Amino acid sequence: MAAFELLERDGFARLGKLSTPHGVLETPALLPVIHPDPERQAWRPSEIARRLGVRGVISSAYITWRTPPLRAVAESSGIHGLLGFDGVVMTDSGAFQEHAYGSVEVDPEEILAFQDRIGSDIATVLDRFTEPDTPSAEAEEALRTTHERAVRARAARRGLLAVPVQGGLDPLLRARAAREASGLGDVLAVGGVVPLLEQYRFVELARALTAARPHLAPEAAVHLFGAGHPMVFAFAALLGVDLFDSSAYHKFARRGKLLFPEGTVDVDTIREPFCGCALCEEHPLSEVAGWSLAERVSHLSLHNLAVSVREVARVRQAIRDGTLWELVERRAVAHPALRAGLRAATERPELFATTEPESRRAFREIGPESPRRPSVDRFSRRVAAFLAGRPVPRSLPRLPLRPEYLGRIPTSDRSGAPILWVSPTFLGAVPLELTELYPVGPYLGLEEFEQPRASVSPSLLRELLAALPDLGAELNRDWSAAWTERQIVSLLEWQFGRPSAEVLAPLLRGERSRRTGRLRLLTSDGRPAFVLGDDAIPRPTFHGATRLKEAVGPGRLRVHVAEEAAEFARAGRSVFSKFVLAADPALVPGSSAMVVDDSDELLGVGRLLLAPHEMGRLRRGVAVRITSHARAPEPEPEEPAEGPESLYPERE
Ligand code: GUN
Ligand code: ZN
Secondary structure (H helix, E strand, O other): OEEEEEEEEOOOOOEEEEEEEOOOEEEEEEEEEEEEEEEEOOOOOOHHHHHHHOOOEEEHHHHHHHHHHHHHHHHHHHHHHHHHOOOOEEEEEEEEEEHOOOOOOOOOOHHHHHHHHHHOOEEEEOOOOOOOOOOHHHHHHHHHHHHHHHHHHHHOOOOEEEEEEEEOOOOHHHHHHHHHOOOOEEEEEEOOHHHHHHHOOHHHHHHHHHHHHHHHOOOOOEEEOOOOOOOOEEEEEEHHOOOEOOOHHHHHOOOEEEEEEEEEEEEEOOOOOOOHHHHHHHOOOOHHHHOHHHHHHHHHHHHHHHHHHHHHHHHHHHHHHHHHHHHHHHHHHOOOOHHHHHHHHOOOOHHOOOOOOOOOOOOOOOOOOHHHOOOHHHHHHHHHHHHOOOOOOOOOOOOOOOOHOOOOOOOOOOOOEEOOEEEEEEEEEEHHHHOOOOOOOOOHHHHHHHHHHHHHOOHHHHHHHOOOOOOOOOOOOOOOHHHHHHHHHHHHHHHOOOHHHHHHHHHHHHEEOOOOOOEEEEEEEOOEEEEOOOOOOEEEEEOHHHHHHHHHOOOOOEEEEEEHHHHHHHOOEEEEEHHHEEOOOOOOOOOOOEEOOOOOOOEEEEEOOOOHOOOOOOOOOOEEEEEEEEEOOOOOOOOOOOOOOOOOOOOO
């Protein structure tokens, strides 16, 4: 069943849509846990939906099944009738109760059939809950049972099925569980993690999620069982979680605890009305402490849910903005355990390689974990590869790449041998001509303020260069044109490899922005061929792509689409995932690629939304957004905005 569509992404996080019989969930989404017994539930789901805009909930099919009066209502009016809610209802199978009480008296077929009968939108297989510290052999045995049950459940169920991913702490078992679940579930539900969450074992949670992620089918939604504290939503979303369920809002409320993304607060300590949620505006927290227990629980649980729902919305906005790493780093200071979890998540940054976006609008340094982001790792590796086999670099101070500076810096010595200049950045020394690239170019951090670039004037620069021993280069000439040439070939090499750069560079002329001096356009035959935005990556126009296609050779940088989609691409319409036949595996989300048909004819140039391995597998949604196409005039390049925050024009 093709139920999941991906709209935006950041890290492993996905902004998506999960379609169900009772509506669409915009993910990441929080499903509040609703007790099937209305007596045990402080707020009706319809009330929660009305107040907080929640579209889906999760409830226990097992508790409903084992409680005759509830079961009778569910059998006659369905789970939606029992809960009085016509939004999305996911049901859980009783695995957690089986784990907590030792056994459940229902068999896996019966509880699955029951979920079917009561009209659950997403039914869950009765899995074997595996404690984190279970020995591997035992965890493997439990996994085998879960898998057998999942295979039978899939055969029996037409509707959406959640297949749990167990495996304990053994990364190989988690990977295997993820692979096995992937062929069967519409929702892949990472389980057995409640003890990790309760005990703040975020390092192990990060390892379990990163072990599973590469093996989880990209076309399925990923659920995390039992993650309900708003402190962890951003973190878990970053590691690929699309759906959360929360009973925490209620459990914490019973103990007089308020949930915030920054941590937990005891209501008895509150003397100031510092929460701005709608409910706390009505009844300030400082009053609530004196209420009766039932009133207090009811108030606190709705506050907790409101804060949780808002935090998940915040996560979705951050995915849209490409700022999820920043949000996660901000949240991680809530608790050292969470910081440790974040550090564990980036232990192997190469895991993110295939889905890590090519660039973002900004790189804002939040704290000591910021340099551990995968984008930094990727950039550092590529700089090292760029430097290999080049002359020994000479160091320059931090400089803006403006003609008044560049004009004074020789690119070669008197014998014509190139001089390689490196400039210090927060990533270490970077070749001067690459310092505009993401993440270094749009970097905004301490360094920007502690060592402002403008402190070196062009005339001071000349003095600095004159004082360098055995430079052997002319200092009285204007080197700006040589720099433009150097930068063109270097950026092309960075993006397309050296052989392609050598073919392309002689065909191209560079234009700098009059306002900022930054290289922003490459033309060939007087027409725009590559446009450079804030990330300094040369992105081809249709005209440029006709040159690029020859220069890079067969297959490379291509997305090959089926004939039925070719006409649409040619006319500038998006390429849908289901029409993609193949894509160059070196491409990543955000890359510019050439969209071609069966005969390798260029139809258009587009930006990837999906990673190559996801294309074709997601049956809904867009894989490539066309930016320049066969049947259209060339777009005029826009002047790129200057840096991430126009209020503080920190660059130049
Ligand atoms: N609720 C909390 N953890 C789990 C789990 O591992 N499996 C299921 N089915 N439900 C859960
Ligand atoms: Zn509040």
